[in-house]
Amino acid sequence: MAEPLKKEKTKVVDEGIDVGISRLTEEKIESVINTVLETETGARLKIYVETCIHCGLCSEACHYYLSHDKDPHYSPVGKIKQTIWEMIKKRGRVSPEFIRRAAIIAQTECNMCKRCAQYCPFGIDIAYMLSVVRRIIHKLGVTPLYIQDTAHSHSVTMNQMWVKGDEWPDTLQWQEEEAQAEIPDLRIPLEKEGADIMYSVIAPEPKFQAQLIYQAAVIMHVAGVNWTMPASVGWDNSDMAMFTGDNEVMGRLKRAHFETAARLKVKKIVMGECGHAFRSVYDMGNRWLGWSMPPFTIVHAIEFYYDLIKDGRIKIAKKYKTVIEMHPNREHNYCCCAGGGVINTGPPFKMTRILGNRVKAEQLFETKTKGAEVLVAPCHNCHSGLHDIVHHYEIGLDIKFFGDIIYEVMEKPE
Amino acid sequence: MRNVTLIALSLLIGIVLALTTAWSQDDMTVVDNAAFDNPQRTPSVFVHDEHNEMAEIDDCAKCHHLYEDGKLVEDESSEDQSCSECHDLEGSGDQPSLVKAFHTNCKGCHQEQKKGPIMCGECHIK
Amino acid sequence: MHSFYNFVSGPLAWIAFILFFGGSTYRIVRMLMLVNEKEKFIFTYMSWRYSLRSIFHWIIPFATVNWRRQPVLTVVTFAFHICLMATPIFLLSHVVLWDEAFSISWWTLPDAMADVMTVIVILGAVYFLVRRLTLPEVKFVTSGSDFVILAIVAAPFVTGFFAYHQWLSYPLIMCLHVLAGDIMLAAIPFTRLSHMLFSPFTRAYMGSEFGKVRHARDW
Numbered sequence: 083m084a085e086p087l088k089k090e091k092t093k094v095v096d097e098g099i100d101v102g103i104s105r106l107t108e109e110k111i112e113s114v115i116n117t118v119l120e121t122e123t124g125a126r127l128k129i130y131v132e133t134c135i136h137c138g139l140c141s142e143a144c145h146y147y148l149s150h151d152k153d154p155h156y157s158p159v160g161k162i163k164q165t166i167w168e169m170i171k172k173r174g175r176v177s178p179e180f181i182r183r184a185a186i187i188a189q190t191e192c193n194m195c196k197r198c199a200q201y202c203p204f205g206i207d208i209a210y211m212l213s214v215v216r217r218i219i220h221k222l223g224v225t226p227l228y229i230q231d232t233a234h235s236h237s238v239t240m241n242q243m244w245v246k247g248d249e250w251p252d253t254l255q256w257q258e259e260e261a262q263a264e265i266p267d268l269r270i271p272l273e274k275e276g277a278d279i280m281y282s283v284i285a286p287e288p289k290f291q292a293q294l295i296y297q298a299a300v301i302m303h304v305a306g307v308n309w310t311m312p313a314s315v316g317w318d319n320s321d322m323a324m325f326t327g328d329n330e331v332m333g334r335l336k337r338a339h340f341e342t343a344a345r346l347k348v349k350k351i352v353m354g355e356c357g358h359a360f361r362s363v364y365d366m367g368n369r370w371l372g373w374s375m376p377p378f379t380i381v382h383a384i385e386f387y388y389d390l391i392k393d394g395r396i397k398i399a400k401k402y403k404t405v406i407e408m409h410p411n412r413e414h415n416y417c418c419c420a421g422g423g424v425i426n427t428g429p430p431f432k433m434t435r436i437l438g439n440r441v442k443a444e445q446l447f448e449t450k451t452k453g454a455e456v457l458v459a460p461c462h463n464c465h466s467g468l469h470d471i472v473h474h475y476e477i478g479l480d481i482k483f484f485g486d487i488i489y490e491v492m493e494k495p496e
Numbered sequence: 497m498r499n500v501t502l503i504a505l506s507l508l509i510g511i512v513l514a515l516t517t518a519w520s521q522d523d524m525t526v527v528d529n530a531a532f533d534n535p536q537r538t539p540s541v542f543v544h545d546e547h548n549e550m551a552e553i554d555d556c557a558k559c560h561h562l563y564e565d566g567k568l569v570e571d572e573s574s575e576d577q578s579c580s581e582c583h584d585l586e587g588s589g590d591q592p593s594l595v596k597a598f599h600t601n602c603k604g605c606h607q608e609q610k611k612g613p614i615m616c617g618e619c620h621i622k
Numbered sequence: 623m624h625s626f627y628n629f630v631s632g633p634l635a636w637i638a639f640i641l642f643f644g645g646s647t648y649r650i651v652r653m654l655m656l657v658n659e660k661e662k663f664i665f666t667y668m669s670w671r672y673s674l675r676s677i678f679h680w681i682i683p684f685a686t687v688n689w690r691r692q693p694v695l696t697v698v699t700f701a702f703h704i705c706l707m708a709t710p711i712f713l714l715s716h717v718v719l720w721d722e723a724f725s726i727s728w729w730t731l732p733d734a735m736a737d738v739m740t741v742i743v744i745l746g747a748v749y750f751l752v753r754r755l756t757l758p759e760v761k762f763v764t765s766g767s768d769f770v771i772l773a774i775v776a777a778p779f780v781t782g783f784f785a786y787h788q789w790l791s792y793p794l795i796m797c798l799h800v801l802a803g804d805i806m807l808a809a810i811p812f813t814r815l816s817h818m819l820f821s822p823f824t825r826a827y828m829g830s831e832f833g834k835v836r837h838a839r840d841w
Contacts, residue, residue: 123651124657124659125660125661125664126664126827128656129653129820129823132814132816133814133816133817133820133821133824134814134817135768135814135817136758136760136764136765136768136814138760139688141759147759152759153758154758154759154761154762154763155762157759157762157763159759160759162763162764163762163763194722199832199840200832200839200840200841201688203680203688203821203824203825204820204821204824205676205680205824205826205827205828205840206824206828207827207828207831325686365835365836371665374649374663374666374667380679413838413839434667483715534732536714536732536733537733560642596722599722600722603722610624610625611624614624614627614628615627615792615793615796615797616796617785617786617788617792618797621788622787
């Protein structure tokens, strides 16, 4: 049942995909697809494909689908039909052009948010199936350029942003000095063996947003936390390899992270405000390494802040604003459309994200009309993605991390 | 088109029903289902004499059997009784329920003889 | 017709039931073996509590967000599936046959009610057909097999309905009815009708992942 795309898409130029495609042969495609299907998938994929009754009930779960006027090409099952079903049905005999489309769908038109699994009556894990497609795309060398670059960075430097060995402690020292202007006895403890907490961040923090490390240090200091940061590799908890299907690199990254915590003999790992890193450390990377749950207690920043406030270790000096919930909310909220590695595919796909999440803009606008002024996004990718949406649709909301707000309203030493 | 089919169908059924009733006024035409509280089906069509003539049955005991202590009594028949005098609605032990007795008696023989109706609606004609 | 009826309701019915029970067992055992062979971790994440919690929500009409979003579909699909399962199992004529063949019997539906339930199944099938043909998001992912399995499911009910009312050539319809039933039974384990077998497992696994790992609801 063919259905023309409602809007003719302007052909995206992405060097990673285009150059990758130009190197493909039909034989290679066939062999890679079949190898992945045979050696890396099992009952899940088989049962999901054979159980799906093609009812389309997952469609309205997807922000891409809703944002594209219910174009079925963007429904979760529609994306499956255009990718893995064909690959299975044709036993890997698909064209390079098909792979190009599959790469774009899997890497840029799905955020792996799994909202569709909450709408499928059978609980079919559609995002998992698209992650199998990503794995195939990775093995075919057709991953979009920008995210592939971050995966390369991970592989070479063990951090996402090509932060060099000396740049990391330099940045920490710089932020320590900045913070000492405000709180003279503040320290950012490096390599402190036996500290209670190892604080890890994602590489974009030292690279672009070093003030977040400053703020975290102030919160740690005021709360009197016995904490430390590693001085060498293992400080970056982010993981773009997870999103490109480069599981081997994902495993190396997580091993380095956990082993660093073990080397420092800390009790637990607290991580900055990041969504995908938590997924990597708590859900995906640990599994690849054979840990059903992470070998360390992993505490996400917002849970950590919550505990600090609840225990009275930091005190709120002034009320910030009234909370206005957006709808749908909680686990039914719409994805930011940046996650799942989509924002990391960079400029060629910026409009894919923005146009693919008009429904988020509508939701934010509705919340704004109820009086909201600030949008809290405790994740770097959400933060940047939402920034683009707010800007493009001219919604006019400030976007903040929890850390920004806590830093602003907490009691600090005079 | 559908309406025409429906009308034609009901006419046809009507005629068939009328004819069957007309033919068989004199004799027994259906199996007596008075023993059932809430019969779910129409009484089974059964024209006694015609059936036996066609089936060449002379021995009443062929159908009107008599069991004592679970054993068939040869050369005895039970046409002076109602089936429901022995076969109650529930059935017990070796004694089949009335429904089952009717079914096995008629259908069982039809199956053996490879003749006569064996599907529900062939006897329970609407 | 005698021998044809006896064939479809005798040897062929045996084959159908053997394929249904044997095939279902085979498919489930194969699935578990495959999990054991390649994705053993699934067993680690399965949780009775979260599995049952998820299944429980999804088998109750309007107990999930998506059921509430689709009220018409929810009513139709629940009515369809309940009638689909209950009617053949509790139909008087079927139980009479079980009784005759194996001297086993159980509670039965009044014929008038079974008649209504059959109509519900047929109308449900029509609804699904129309939905498939008209809704773009369903149409887009529809293939020939979707119509085939819908037909496989509808056929025993359509023929059963005609047979009960003795419309058209009764003996022929009756034989087709039994044949259609045999086909449906045999098809369940080997077509996507197998969602009957697998959906509790897929739901349970997703419920476990969401509940135990994500600490979130999957409904």
